[in-house]
Amino acid sequence: xxxxxxxxxxxxxxxxxxxxxxxxxxxxxxxxxxxxxxxxxxxxxxxxxxxxxxxxxxxxxxxxxxxxxxxxxxxxxxxxxxxxxxxxxxxxxxxxxxxxxxxxxxxxxxxxxxxxxxxxxxxxxxxxxxxxxxxxxxxxxxxxxxxxxxxxxx
Numbered sequence: 001x002x003x004x005x006x007x008x009x010x011x012x013x014x015x016x017x018x019x020x021x022x023x024x025x026x027x028x029x030x031x032x033x034x035x036x037x038x039x040x041x042x043x044x045x046x047x048x049x050x051x052x053x054x055x056x057x058x059x060x061x062x063x064x065x066x067x068x069x070x071x072x073x074x075x076x077x078x079x080x081x082x083x084x085x086x087x088x089x090x091x092x093x094x095x096x097x098x099x100x101x102x103x104x105x106x107x108x109x110x111x112x113x114x115x116x117x118x119x120x121x122x123x124x125x126x127x128x129x130x131x132x133x134x135x136x137x138x139x140x141x142x143x144x145x146x147x148x149x150x151x152x153x154x
Contacts, residue, residue, distance in 0.1 A: 044098030
């Protein structure tokens with residue numbers, strides 16, 4: 001028989017507090033001065049994030065919900081929200097299992113979480129850390145376009 005994982009039990013209970021705070025914001029909005037800082041692992045399973053943000057924040061990212069957010073949607077396992085980055089709106093989705101920190105500075109409230117696990121193999125939006133953006137793997141199938149240009153000139 002295994003031991004009771006109290007840290008996991010505590011994390012799950014505290015994540016329900018975050019979920020209820022987000023549900024409140026979803027239906028009632030955030031009052032004057034209230035804002036949430038939410039930090040999460042960008043490569044955790046289920047995180048949906050634009051590629052340029054995943055490259056910019058390869059480990060963790062903090063988002064702020066205060067004035068300019070739209071379409072906040074909360075479910076039992078995750079939340080999604082539309083935020084503006086570089087002047088353009090993007091929808092992101094974060095499972096509660098990816099959270100590392102939740103803060104509401106307006107009431108001096110903070111929770112810290114200890115997510116388990118590494119990079120998700122099934123995360124289709126993942127850019128492996130060992131690859132450089134813009135690099136091309138040499139798998140023997142790369143053809144130089146110069147060969148075709150020479151043939152067209154003849």
